[in-house]
Amino acid sequence: MTSVWPLLEPWLAQVQKPARYIGCEDGAKAKAPDPALVSWLFTYPDTYEIGLPNQGLQILYEIINERADARADRAYAPWTDLEAIMRLQAIPLFSVEHHTPAAEFDVIAFNLSAELTYTNLINCIDLAGLPIYSRDRSADDPLIMVGGHCMFNPEPVADFVDVAVLGDGEEVVSELTELIAHQRQSGETKQQLLVSIAGLQGCYVPSLYQPQYSNDGAYIGLLPTLDGLPGTVEKRTVADLAQWPYPKEQLIPLTEVVHDRLNVEVFRGCTRGCRFCQAGMITRPVRERPAEQVRTMVQSGLKRSGYDEVALTSLSTADFSSIENTVGAIMDDADSMGCGPVSVSLPSLRVDAFGVGIAAQLQRARRSGLTFAPEAGTWRMRQIINKLIREEDLYEAVEAAFSQGWQRVKLYFLIGLPSETDEDTLAIADLAKACVKLGRAHTKRASVTVSIGGFVPKPFTPFQWFGQNTAAELQRKVNLLKDATRRANGVNIKWHDPKATVVEGINSRGDRRISAVIEDVWRNGGTFQEWSEHFDMQRWTDAMDRAGLTVEDVVYRHRHQDEALPWDHISAGLHKDFLWTDWQDALAQVGLPDCRWTPCYDCGACTGYGIEHVVASATPPAGGSQGTGQDLATGNSVPVQLLGPKA
């Protein structure tokens, strides 16, 4: 393998943040290029600062480098200044460890966690010197694989990629490696290899499936082109997180990145059942990491990295069994290590589970930011989205925070939810003002930052049939909130660009015809669409016109019950009729309990794959009743495997 370093180095002093391109992180694996090994290039299609912390890529990077028959490097999208130089100087996309050209790897594997990175995906393929469409690539070219939450509707990128991997990657990444190694020994063709890959659970090979359209241009389904291919591609799920204590050596970057701290995943999956939340639907069931393992991973990670902050990550960390004890133990360990103060941050906190107890533990060190996500302003709206927290729950949490010395809390809300009225929207402002008032009793500096996101209906949620609010409607609601808080001292409003929300909608629920739109936007210079200075909605609407598609049809339209959805051939285990029933329940304002602590309602995620929740405590934490006050004592038929001493 070759290195582009001598070509690259003379230009680095001229670009912004050249430390993005030098590798050298603590935790980087310097497994030397060796043609005998199956080689992976794990790539994040956005800048280094955004991509490096991605836990999914770090986990797979370690698993592959631990294998005797494989090795992995990493790559990130070069910023536009370096890209211009690379194109002029004919420097291809490269790995940061060995500066090896991307095209020299067996597999280039991308994490797709945000739809707005799709144009960067094809830009990276192009920068590697490869044709962007899979049909134009040769047998000698690397396989382009993609994974991540966005791949629960892979169709918008289906024409570009060879394989889309669904769900947890820990096991399947090794199975893929073995198939590639076998192909080398046996001399199989690329086509034969792709057919074998399509036989692996969790692996979708788009080129082997043909989309069908009706005469009037409606998407009506997808057919396998060969006998023996699965009609539905099921996701992968690792049953027990305790067996996967990864990353063991988190990458410690030399330059500042987002989430620049030790990150330890405490559980995967969430069954709170928030109906807008794709992550909570597609990652079921709940699999907790044993508290003792969490403690060990935190302790060794802090010693190794020198970080002064650790985040306990999950979709709702306050739901972790005995979270208070765990945080306390981490603080005690940190004190005895003598490395200086350590702060613990808990992203994704539910307000009903955040009390003075946790607040008191957290404030023992430097207070990190606190973000709560009530998501909606009224109880009616929160019933519709099944986020059953009461106003009192929010006030108690905010009171706990301010009383323990915090001066600022951040509240996250969605606008554009199903059946939302202006009354629901304006209630957000009232909640924020009430929270500031609570804080002012403790400190004059108390403030509340309200962050507003426009709702994008996602595949495999009960809201997948809902027509998204238009950009104009979302903007009108933002303006309502701006007006309502203009004179409110201590309330700061931030919002996501409604136009970007529309483009997210195009890429979330579109079918395979969106590939042409993505290509068009990319050819017109539309990379780094997550960055407001590079985003331009006009490029997307023009591209939609040229592809003969409308935003109205793909984004704003309500779907029918009997309509074929572009992701019907993908499965996250969830029964479609469960999702439809939950959608109808939503409109009727009927709540759904958390099945971790109450009887199973058979959504399909456990039963379909023969797996169960793994939780250490069958007792719900504070807020476990989801504000409904329901009796949870009867919840004993739910499949719950208890951690701890095995019988």
Next chain:
Amino acid sequence: MKVRVRYSRHGRIRFISHRDTARIMERAFRKLAIPVVYSQGFSPRPKFSFGLALTVGHESEAEYLDVDLVSLDHLESLPQQLTQALPDGLTVEAAIQLDQGAASLQQVVKCCQWRIEVIGAPIEAVMKAVSALVAAPQLPLERERKGKTSVVDVRPAILELQVVGPTVHGVELLALLANEDLSIRPSELIRVLALDLREGQVCRTHQFTNAEGGRVEPIDRSNLIAAGATMATNPLAPSAWPAESQAS
């Protein structure tokens, strides 16, 4: 207890920023569990004082930082330990104890010596430009700061300048540039040379303070011996001290 550390920066890691360096150094002390004194107040911070910033992309044989340690127990082995806790390319060469009231690096450093590679003109042209620059009574340089343009005479900031000889790609200069009220960066020096030159490899070789009419380094061997102090040096450091290499 205030401690001054001297380190070098070579190789790929020269592309990190001043802020990155600060974060890496703070993490290294935490990794080694060497307790650093924290500031008091709402948001306590470890007490580090990083000297002159080193431009992204430049190497150095003479970087310094001051740190307030809880104890001096580890001073002897500090250079070696720190080097092992730091990424490749950052090498700690020495550490000394400072008087509690010692002036900060920003205050004491008066000038720096640089090796500067310039690319884009033959050596004869560079030599001519250097001679002209040294002979010039004034060197007006346009500077932009916060959107405002001003013209500064930078000639007094160029204390010494000479041509060392050719490199693979260009010509190497040796410059002594002031860091006081009036200062000039290597990139600005290249601009006032009035040739169409690009910057190649740049390395800070020394930082100097003034003492009794002469120039000394913030960690200086003879100075230490005179003061009767002991100095912890890193036996692993690749760049030996000039005096030492002559003796051996």
